[in-house]
Amino acid sequence: MGHIYLDYNASTPIDPAVAAAMRPYLEAAYGNPSSGHWAASPAKAALEAARGQVAALLGCAPDEVVFTSGGSEANNLALKGVFFGRREQGQHIVTTRVEHPAILAPCRFLECLGARVTYLPVDGTGRIDPDDLRAAITPATILVSIMHANNEVGTIQPVKACARIARERGVLFHTDAAQSVGKIPTRVDELGVDLLSVAGHKAYAPKGVGALYVRRGVALEPLIHGAGHEGGRRAGTESALLSTGLGKACELARDISGMERVKALRDRFWAALLERFGKRVVLNGHPEMRLPNTLNVSFVGRIGADVLAGLDGVAASTGSACHADRIELSPVLEAMGIPPEVGMGAVRFSLGRATTVQEIDDVIARLANLLTPSA
Ligand SMILES: Cc1ncc(COP(=O)(O)O)c(C=O)c1O
Secondary structure, three states: OOOEEOEOOOOOOOOHHHHHHHHHHHOOOOOOOOOOOOOHHHHHHHHHHHHHHHHHHHOOOHHHEEEEOOHHHHHHHHHHHHHHHHOOOOOEEEEEOOOOHHHHHHHHHHHHOOOEEEEEOOOOOOOOOHHHHHHHOOOOEEEEEOOOEOOOOOEEOOHHHHHHHHHHOOOEEEEEOOOOOOOOOOOHHHHOOOEEEEEHHHOOOOOOOEEEEEOOOOOOOOOOOOOOHHHHOOOOOOOHHHHHHHHHHHHHHOOOOHHHHHHHHHHHHHHHHHHHHHHHEEEEOOOOOEOOOEEEEEEOOOOHHHHHHHOOOEEOEEOEEEEOOEEEEOHHHHHOOOOHHHHOOEEEEEOOOOOOHHHHHHHHHHHHHHHOOOO
């Protein structure tokens, strides 16, 4: 069977326009952007042009953009950078139970170093309640980190309301926007955030590049100490090649009108599943406050991995893992209180720029073959 890619939340292909923008930098602009001679100029120019493109997407100043190796590093820099920079003021961090491991694991690490972390609960749709955040903040709170949109179920968090609460209490606010960039608006002033993480490969840039937005005046201890690259916030000679890729991807991501088509396809997919399978399918995530490309659906009574295996050639993800003879739900589905018999059948389909109506119809037909008992 032909290959169908419905795992854009895991990673995206490099957009052809991004590849075209990067290609010259494989060979040209090889100088070190920090050098003082002729060979530095094109590399420095490429780096700063890219920084401007990222800044234009986020609605911030170019010097508020720090290039990183990806979303994980951006998240680590935000959490550890604030903790190491502010731990004299307090050691309490507030986050949620549904964050990506690139937030949860650094939080656990910081707990080993004396941080106290509050993990906010979510409701059955995966959303936190801003009142829970209000109640969680104490005089020792130095940082709130709440993801913009969830990678597994696509639920969008009330970031604006939460960032307002943090600001009222004088607490820094970070959001992991790895999944939201290019899908929904991510302008930092509209969201009211102080720190925001971008992951290149979720937004049609290559793997190995990302960015952290750092509001002017927010001091961070770097993760990587060295020379004064990136305004002293991240040592290491910058890559004109990778930053150009991220910059072009961010330029493309400013136009999210293409998401209307993706959302329509996603909704067509869900409508067809409901029509064919009725109560045998359950939507995981918020019915409306959800990324336009994400459809996390449980095939009740089935095992997600089995469904995927039967869909030969369809790339998508499951929400449960098989350990020995036990099915373990993902921490996100567990935090949402999804019953095991529903959660174990979870499959995440995530659509993207290249997804076609034929592909969706083909997957629906394959699912019907697989799940409809033959007469
Ligand atoms: C919400 C979220 N944050 C962070 C990351 C990590 O990003 P990267 O793979 O660029 O390190 C991911 C990737 O899966 C993600 O989905």
